[in-house]
Amino acid sequence: MKVGGIEIVPVLDGVGREPAAEVLTRPDVPDAWACHADLLDEHGTLHLDLGGFLVRTGERVVLVDTGVGTIDNGKYAGGRFLASLEGLGVSPADVTDVVFTHLHFDHVGWATKKGEVVFPRATYRVHEADWAHFVDSPDAEPGAVRKLSPLRGRLEPFDADGEIAPGVSARHTPGHTPGSTVYVVSDGDERALLLGDVVHSVVELHERDWEAVFDVDPVAARAVRNAITDEVADSTDLVVGAHFPGLRFGRVVTAFGNRTFQQI
Numbered sequence: 001m002k003v004g005g006i007e008i009v010p011v012l013d014g015v016g017r018e019p020a021a022e023v024l025t026r027p028d029v030p031d032a033w034a035c036h037a038d039l040l041d042e043h044g045t046l047h048l049d050l051g052g053f054l055v056r057t058g059e060r061v062v063l064v065d066t067g068v069g070t071i072d073n074g075k076y077a078g079g080r081f082l083a084s085l086e087g088l089g090v091s092p093a094d095v096t097d098v099v100f101t102h103l104h105f106d107h108v109g110w111a112t113k114k115g116e117v118v119f120p121r122a123t124y125r126v127h128e129a130d131w132a133h134f135v136d137s138p139d140a141e142p143g144a145v146r147k148l149s150p151l152r153g154r155l156e157p158f159d160a161d162g163e164i165a166p167g168v169s170a171r172h173t174p175g176h177t178p179g180s181t182v183y184v185v186s187d188g189d190e191r192a193l194l195l196g197d198v199v200h201s202v203v204e205l206h207e208r209d210w211e212a213v214f215d216v217d218p219v220a221a222r223a224v225r226n227a228i229t230d231e232v233a234d235s236t237d238l239v240v241g242a243h244f245p246g247l248r249f250g251r252v253v254t255a256f257g258n259r260t261f262q263q264i
């Protein structure tokens with residue numbers, strides 16, 4: 001896909017499977033998914049595609065998130081990320097920048113492997129609030145610390161919104177995690193928003209009062225999500241969540257008073 005002269009390509013790694021009600025809920029509504037069963041399989045399971053996005057802009061080769069890695073635990077299974085990159089003609093040494101929407105395990109899986117950085121020439125970027133929460137905090141989960149600590153020598157955390165590569169800007173969107181970040185790709189009048197886990201499923205573009213179980217601040221996460229939905233609705237802006245089917249982009253449109261997601 002192109003945004004002006006900037007190319008954005010999904011990089012698939014694997015899939016996650018979760019009981020839908022254990023991922024997204026509507027407060028005080030016991031069977032919120034009843035009206036959205038078409039988004040689930042016959043067992044009420046929500047399928048979450050896992051991976052990231054390759055952005056080619058100028059001389060830069062940017063990865064936005066790095067999938068889940070080699071995990072295969074019955075719910076989450078990855079392992080395809082590097083092969084997917086190879087299929088796009090990209091080797092790990094070609095990558096100039098790795099930027100994270102946030103630091104949950106299913107977004108950092110190929111950042112390191114066995115204590116070594118996977119993309120040896122890349123600079124790694126993430127909002128400093130997430131690094132503080134997941135790595136530097138005394139309460140940080142040990143597995144996350146082991147996974148991410150090898151990045152320190154190549155890490156450039158940021159604490160303000162701004163451009164991180166030509167045509168690629170970071171926007172702090174706290175709520176899902178303290179440093180949750182949306183990346184806005186723009187060229188001329190064209191824009192695409194890589195939403196990370198601000199939106200897990202397209203249902204959250206329809207329903208304004210749902211919550212993700214894993215949000216550290218559900219009120220802030222809902223406010224951010226609704227503000228972005230309002231911003232892009234009925235515009236030419238493209239959006240994609242980190243777990244949308246096929247990591248495919250689409251637009252938010254209003255029909256009969258309701259917001260819907262139209263995949264392109």
